[in-house]
Amino acid sequence: MTQQASYISPYTRQVIINSFTFVFLISSLFVLLGWELDNIALTRLIPVFPSMKPNTAIGFFLCGCALFSIYKGFYYPTLIIGGTLLALFSATLFEYAFTIDLHIDQLLFTDHWSTQYPGRPSIATSTSFIFVGLFTLLYTHWQKKAVYLDIICVIGLAAPTIALLGYIYNPLGLFKVPVFSSMAFHTCIGLIMFFIAAPVLNQNSHINTLLFVDSPGSGLFRRLILPIFAMPLILGLIYKTLVVNKLLEPDFALALFAANFIIFSLAALIHSSIRYNALFAEFNAVSTDNIHKQLKLSVILDSASGALILFSDTGAILSVNRGASNILGWTQEEMEQMSVWEIVPFRYRMTVLRAIVNFRRQTNENRESLSLWLFAKCKHGDELAVLVSVTQNTYSNQLIYGALIMDAQRLIDHIQHLNRDMNLDPLTQAHNRRALEQELQTMRENCAVARQQLAIAIIDIDHFKAINDKYGHQAGDLALQTFSRRLMNCLRVHDRLYRFGGDEFVVIVEVANDLELKAIFERARIAIAATPVSYENLYFNLSCSIGVCAMAASEGNVDRCFSNADQALYQSKQKGRNRLEIYHSSQSLQQFSPTNSSIHD
Known part of the structure; x- marks a missing residue:
């Protein structure tokens, strides 16, 4: 316990x-x-x-x-x-x-x-x-x-x-x-x-x-601390009163005090010893319970979603778990009467046999588990893509193989999920820089056939360092999360948001004309600055500077477009921040500010 x-x-x-x-x-x-x-x-x-x-x-x-x-x-x-x-x-x-x-x-x-x-x-x-x-x-x-x-x-x-x-x-x-x-x-x-x-x-x-x-030790301490303090005080006062009234000699009173202290100490020692004997008995009970849990390990393995198959050197199946029955379709009793080769399609048998022979030739020091991608034969004749991991052990001088068979489709789905996570920024849930590089490369390859106008926007949170310095890094994280959420709410379903680094974000959109481009990012700039951010009963304002470069994909260069957007961002900061600057491939710089939302040449 x-x-x-x-x-x-x-x-x-x-x-x-x-x-x-x-x-x-x-x-x-x-x-x-x-x-x-x-x-x-x-x-x-x-x-x-x-x-x-x-x-x-x-x-x-x-x-x-x-x-x-x-x-x-x-x-x-x-x-x-x-x-x-x-x-x-x-x-x-x-x-x-x-x-x-x-x-x-x-x-x-x-x-x-x-x-x-x-x-x-x-x-x-x-x-x-x-x-x-x-x-x-x-x-x-x-x-x-x-x-x-x-x-x-x-x-x-x-x-x-x-x-x-x-x-x-x-x-x-x-x-x-x-x-x-x-x-x-x-x-x-x-x-x-x-x-x-x-x-x-x-x-x-x-x-x-x-x-x-x-805890047991603390409980014992609390039970003994009060008597240990109270005993000397009470006995000391009693013996002092007896000595003052000449009912007891001082030396004898001191002897009585020492004897009582020894008796009390022995009683406390006996109590603690009995308590720790009880704790040791509880420890033994826990150890016995752990042994029982180890014996129940087979039940846990039986509930595993993967197929666990033990087979001999000749291929005879010795034992399977319930997961093998769920994946391959045969009952456990049926599979324990089969050979492992019956679940390997004929065209893969030589490949598997050669892999097992090579696996056996490895020394124990160099031997690792054998992993194979192949198809397994199910009861009703269907073939299932699986990942098989094989290990080898010796039990009672008999060579035993253990095979873990996993449904490959589940693994593929899991890998795809991991890939999606690798391309997401965990703090803001925007795509990360790795995803941005992949997207830019795709744009370079496909820009020649793109029909709509491409636009790259680089967005920087205004005075983000001041927020970090004044309110702390947790407030900075909150600012990034709030900014990302507000920006995502303003973007369309097919628009893509990336966190480029620190407080700098990139948005890639496809627009039909400049008017649509202006509407998207002006709406985003206003929404981001609309409401102060609340942090621990404090409030701070949030705004951003936006630099955009829009050009027809068949006319321009993606890298030059990105560079021009960066120049537009720089101009936005230079002109007071919290504004939108649009840089076209024709080298004409156009702007939108909080006070004037129209385009200026």
């Missing part, structure tokens, strides 16, 4: 990020308001605990901004926020290391209540915020290197987790440790919240996988 991974829904992910962002922003602004009003009660979660320093509150405000910026995919704001956190709290550690004051601790607010290092966050707080800054800064470049970001989160959790346990077990003892002395209780909670929320941002994160992906 296999399990599919399912990440948390985008909506749930958005709710988590928005909730944490809201908590960081509101709590930091609340603390900063306390410093602004000189009200220490607003900066403390519990009266006897230390207050949150101003720079710490600023750090949490930046944490909220960082979560929001990363979630929205803002590149430069994320870099600025991460750099600011690194610079601010690295400077604080620099002050501690060299016993100097850079005047950044009370830059915005004055701390009247602290006697030592007023306004300065603790070493543990500053270190944790440096890891917050590192995560924010590196996320933009290391999003796919999830293991490094996970390591940063785990290391960043160390200091606030230690401080949180200190507050739970012995707050007064924690205050005596210089590294943690001024680290507020809600500072610990906030930092732990950030390093839990951070992996949710990245679906490549291994922590995110363990927490939210439906």
Whole structure:
């Protein structure tokens, strides 16, 4: 049994990020308001605990901004926020290391209540915020290197987790440790919240996988993580209460704690072992199922549309599939009583026999499958064009041949379909340059007998590079597709559209006169520019420049016609774009512009 991974829904992910962002922003602004009003009660979660320093509150405000910026995919704001956190709290550690004051601790607010290092966050707080800054800064470049970001989160959790346990077990003892002395209780909670929320941002994160992906390993992790965290906290509080009330000696309490931890670890180990034994049993079941599937391979081959025939060295048919019966007409039972030579017409037997003899003479290293185009004889006497591929194997010291017979007409249809695909541009569905070269060659060969006037138009999308640069390559692709579709809608059934390259297209038409030629391309130019193109709630205009050369096929040269059309396109661009220029073989250049659709000499 296999399990599919399912990440948390985008909506749930958005709710988590928005909730944490809201908590960081509101709590930091609340603390900063306390410093602004000189009200220490607003900066403390519990009266006897230390207050949150101003720079710490600023750090949490930046944490909220960082979560929001990363979630929205803002590149430069994320870099600025991460750099600011690194610079601010690295400077604080620099002050501690060299016993100097850079005047950044009370830059915005004055701390009247602290006697030592007023306004300065603790070493543990500053270190944790440096890891917050590192995560924010590196996320933009290391999003796919999830293991490094996970390591940063785990290391960043160390200091606030230690401080949180200190507050739970012995707050007064924690205050005596210089590294943690001024680290507020809600500072610990906030930092732990950030390093839990951070992996949710990245679906490549291994922590995110363990927490939210439906898999056996992740399920085991989620079942064990809460007891592993809860057990030390609960037992520690119980034993501490017993020791304080002198109901238990400290050494004995420590021994009990260690014993309980060992027992719990053994229980977790037994649980995981039982679970993985169950997984191994599932793996064996899957392996057995695969064996059964291999045994059913004959059923799959039997459903193949081609004819599969196994025959001996003497030509006796040993086995056939249902496809052989469908193609050749005999039943499977009838064919297994026949010789392979009965389905080979007499005039092909010597050819097939010589091919098989030569095939047998090849060494195993050089032997490949034998392919033959021939006709096969059907039950009712008809002959069918087929492609036969023959292989040779030895089974129980007996030479066995396998023949795959395919209906050649199906292959021919498939090849024709592939040829059509080879001549199409996949993006615009117009014919490609290869098809254009073939068409021009046909025109060169047939121009002498053509009766109607030939016309070649070269069309270029106006300012296509600007669309690509401003809106991106996806918008450029949309512009090409929209242009091609609108142009095709304006052309007649027998007109031919080709994508010459980039944003340049070629149209070849047959027209009776210049008036018809003018109508076709003027209508196309107007239709293409009629409606702006919509892309991701943005709109951009689309227009084109058209150069056309029309001349009687019996009078002109195809290559010269193409060159003249290119010259007409150049003139169209030079005269302001979004216009039609017609170049005749008489060297008279005629134009149509958006403001004047008449022909000018």
